[in-house]
Amino acid sequence: MLWTAGEIAAATYGIASADFAATGVAFDSREVGPGDLFVALTGESTDGHRFLPQAFAQGAAGAIVSVDTPHPHVRVAETFAALNDLGRAARARMAGTVIGVTGSVGKTSAKEALFAALDRSLPGEVHRSVKSYNNHTGVPLSLARMPRDTRVGVFEMGMNHPGELAALTRIVRPHIAIVTAIAPAHTAFFPDESAIADAKGEIFQGLEPGGTAIVPFDSPHRDRLIAAAAPYAGRTVTFGLRKGADVRAVEAMRLPSGASFVTAKLGERELSFTLSQPGMHWVSNALAVLAAVEAAGGDLARAGLALAEMGGLAGRGLRFMAPAAGGDMLVIDESYNANPASMRATLAVLAEEPGRHLAVLGEMRELGDASPDYHAGLAEPILAANVETALLVGEAMAPLAQALEGRIEVMHVADAATALGRLKDLARAGDAVLVKGSNGVGLSRIVAGLRGAGDAIGDRMGVKT
Template identity: 50%
Template sequence: MAETPLWTLDEIRAATGGRLEGDAPGPLTGVSIDSRTVAPGDIFVAIRGEANDGHDYAAAALTAGAGLAVVSRVDAEMRAAGPLLVVDDPLAALEAMGRAARARTDARIVAVTGSVGKTGTKDALRLCLGACGKTAASVASYNNQWGVPLSLARMPADTRFGVFEIGMNHPGEITPLTRMVRPHVAIVTTVEPCHIGFFDSLDEIADAKAEIFAGLEPGGAAVLNRDNAYFDRLKQAAEAAGAGRIVGFGEDERADVRVRTMVLHEDWSTVSASVLGHDVTYKLGAPGRHVVMNSLAVLAASVLAGADLARVALRLRDLEPPKGRGARLALRVRGGEATLIDESYNANPTSVRAALDVLSRVRTGRGGRRIVVLGDMLELGDEAPALHAGLAGPIDEAGVDVVYACGPHMAHLWERLDPSRRGAYAQTSAELVEPLVAGLGPGDVVTVKGSLGMRMGLVVTALKEAFAAREPMA
């Protein structure tokens, strides 16, 4: 059976006001902005970025199988490669496609933001809502000015549930994105000092997160962390935006979705909770207290979106930590095996503490040590020295034996560490590779974490290559 087109030529022309050059395209089954991963039938949108201009790759995308390229300028190579849709601004065209995709569906839409846990919560919602109907969701962390419209444009018309992550690091960034998404349910996972370097206070961060309510559909619901100090401020913002219902989640006795008991194991958890008046017990496939808390938001949003609570709770057992956010690998070191916990995607004070808590629960092998490799947490402004130095306490509480650290901010932590805990310190992640590889032994458990700009993924890659990494047995 032929695949149903995601877009028809008439639909995309109506949405963008574009002009076709060349022959009419075949079935248009996807949307892409990356010529390296373009699939047959994709609409390639030639966005101009800070470092690259998609127009330089439009011909290559068409040659690779793209069914249509959306461009604002045309050259002979593009014309020879395939059909073109000429528009004034490809990014504006992508936004128009996103709005059109949102308008043509009857799907129930959930939007997720927060200082920590956005992507994990979005991924859990995609997993759980998928048990109840066709679900479209942002991939990876596509949560910015191009990622949100791209994710919307990829949503089929017959979708039952849509889940979209919305991020920011400056005031005013969320408002246009949430008005594009128009969620029925908006989640704020938490408010913490992330990107504080771009704000004057945590109050301003809370207000920026509260922008998500600007796009709520009439009568829509807000799902908020009842344990967070900014619950009341976010609640007031949601009410002012016209939210029809506000649901709190957490351990607080006043929470509408509340943990009754939880048992945290090294790679999974069991939870008993009250969810909007219903008692539910479930297994959570990914470890960590923070994952338990965010699973409450998943259950709340799923019910508010019309999904079946029992099916959603059952599906949570299949949750797995994604690459860069807790995925585990076995390393074949001399004399046995070590365990790598890949937390390299990004970092802030709250997520580092959560990663340390998870590390504290992982059993080491005989004679093994708990090791943490930390890169700078960026965008913390004047708070950076104190927030980095403040990790010494959580490191002690987690029973960490050895710390490797890199970056000028981590020097503040390094100075606070007992010399017995010091593995190696360097300015860059690359400089940590050699001492870390030399120092790793059988039974060790090593967590790698830092902000994207610190390139901690380089450390993970080096360990995988040095020690023939494999996925551990379930």
């Protein structure tokens, strides 16, 4: 039992029509399962109350509504406010440790790695936000889903405007707050990268008294983030690859499998472990995870084992073999999101793979007036990755196509469907293919098309995608 009707009514200042008990919470009627509480949110384009019959047909135990309905419900003045209130109530009754994660890149990957690392010691007692539920609706939903006996909760928080993280972190109230990295992202809404750092640093404003701030040491914005944390944190811990970081990689060696062997120094202690995910950006993520595990009092040795066994996440590094002319090719699925920093990081991963290198790259969005320069700036990392053919998707990729003209083979297409057709004609056995772009470009459709007969490496490792 997650919530009773009485608890929901008390948390949301609502009135219950009947006694019921919910075992889950959802605001998307398509995701409602037996025993769930359905929150009928009202938005600009749709009204969740329209889907009450569907939700109850799928087994909903009750609903939060703002209009009359014959179904078991708690009626409130406004359902979005009620969802926030329910999230706050879940946080208030949770007696364990709460960890908040943000950053321009790596926050979902770090959140999943942190969950795996902590769950290794506390199986079934660690809760985290699913998917990328990190905004004004996803965060309170993730909190509302947290079981009452949770020992550790891990919550991802995102933003694309100043002030958004300040609001979210005061709901989450973390004991430990992590900033993974600062990079150009959503630059259409910020004057410069320092302003992005300031907005990410808002996560520290919600820290519980005596809480721990975890900051990237190698970032040019390190001191800015440390200053942002100072009024709120009892302790600030840095992580990175350079000397001076509190949690530092003293060795990071790529293995033939593509994994990395890492020796990390945490104060006077050292931990050596294999990191299954390739790339130096993942080494940085792992250091942030270890810093958080230590701050939470977790078992570092078991965390190292969990990092060795992690599979790739769909859209964020999942690897699978797909059919190509003459055999199979390796596909690296980074289709969920992209900005200049993450593009460079994943192209560096592609560079380490054997075989011919192909890159299917979708345009990067929300980069503002600097967008043409950011796109053209990918030419050098593409060449450094020994990409033989670049399939570029979207109008904003035109400056990159021009920068690469005459240097490698370039195919600039309008949409993902066209890119998939071109890739199938082009690919052959032994190729390594990177698929990466902003989510709105729809490159996940390319991945879905290739995975039809593919064998996901993450699946083989028991990871749900």
